[in-house]
Amino acid sequence: MAKLFQLHNLSKSFGSTSAIDKVNLDIETGEIIALIGSSGSGKTTLLKLLNGQHLADKNGDVSISNTPIKQLTNTQLRKARSSIAYIPQDLGIVKNLKVFQNIFLGKVGRISTPSMLWRFLFPPKSEILKIHQLLERTGIEKKLYSVTSTLSGGQQQRVAIARALYQGAHTILADEPISSVDPARANSLIQLLIDISRENNLTLIMSIHNIELAQKFFPRLIGLKHGKIILDQSKVTPAELENLYQLNEEQLTQ
Ligand SMILES: Nc1ncnc2c1ncn2[C@@H]1O[C@H](COP(=O)(O)OP(=O)(O)O)[C@@H](O)[C@H]1O
Numbered sequence: 001m002a003k004l005f006q007l008h009n010l011s012k013s014f015g016s017t018s019a020i021d022k023v024n025l026d027i028e029t030g031e032i033i034a035l036i037g038s039s040g041s042g043k044t045t046l047l048k049l050l051n052g053q054h055l056a057d058k059n060g061d062v063s064i065s066n067t068p069i070k071q072l073t074n075t076q077l078r079k080a081r082s083s084i085a086y087i088p089q090d091l092g093i094v095k096n097l098k099v100f101q102n103i104f105l106g107k108v109g110r111i112s113t114p115s116m117l118w119r120f121l122f123p124p125k126s127e128i129l130k131i132h133q134l135l136e137r138t139g140i141e142k143k144l145y146s147v148t149s150t151l152s153g154g155q156q157q158r159v160a161i162a163r164a165l166y167q168g169a170h171t172i173l174a175d176e177p178i179s180s181v182d183p184a185r186a187n188s189l190i191q192l193l194i195d196i197s198r199e200n201n202l203t204l205i206m207s208i209h210n211i212e213l214a215q216k217f218f219p220r221l222i223g224l225k226h227g228k229i230i231l232d233q234s235k236v237t238p239a240e241l242e243n244l245y246q247l248n249e250e251q252l253t254q
């Protein structure tokens with residue numbers, strides 16, 4: 001099968017902190033992956049390397065469909081990034097905009113600022129229809145014209161998912177999207193993201209703190225510890241878990 005992402009000897013440091021340390025990894029189109037590991041293990045950094053938000057240190061790189069990110073021109077990088085939806089921990093939505101306007105922002109890298117402004121003020125019927133359909137799929141179609149701040153946290157997450165779909169991305173990177181919702185909502189949100197990804201043959205990579213949910217829903221678990229991949233499999237034993245979340249001496253004395 002075609003490799004969508006290939007990580008070769010990938011490292012990323014911030015000053016003297018090595019956030020990702022010589023990682024090698026292949027990800028195929030349509031894979032559903034949970035990225036697990038304790039806080040500070042490198043999950044967010046890895047997600048940001050995958051979409052070119054962070055550039056790797058000099059020796060390694062990420063290839064997207066066989067092209068190393070470092071070889072892309074700025075225009076090509078922008079195009080590659082527009083095909084990868086990134087849902088940050090804070091969802092990256094503008095709360096005082098209406099829901100449909102936030103969805104429009106999914107195409108911010110693809111259409112010019114003047115046309116975006118025009119769409120904000122005079123939304124074309126055909127686009128509103130498309131957005132309505134996407135909101136139906138995420139269960140919040142009644143909120144199309146609502147100001148986003150009036151939605152619950154769970155509903156705002158659905159806005160972020162609908163925006164990713166509108167973006168027309170082949171990949172969704174979701175950074176701990178369930179960290180601020182209750183367990184029942186967490187289950188339905190993960191299920192929704194996985195269903196939508198499967199229906200559309202999207203690749204889904206989600207960082208997730210809750211190991212039970214990761215094991216329940218995800219066929220592939222990738223465990224990071226101090227920036228290294230220490231497991232890549234479908235089930236994790238208690239001993240492996242203990243090792244994954246074990247704190248080092250430095251963290252224990254902080
Ligand atoms: N922009 C940054 N500047 C400096 N250090 C960073 C930055 N981003 C991450 N780090 C450090 O890199 C390590 C990995 O962080 P991160 O990828 O956020 O881990 P996780 O998402 O698993 O909690 C941590 O030690 C963190 O402090």
Ligand SMILES: [Mg+2]
Nearest residue numbers: 043044045175
């Ligand atoms: Mg993080």
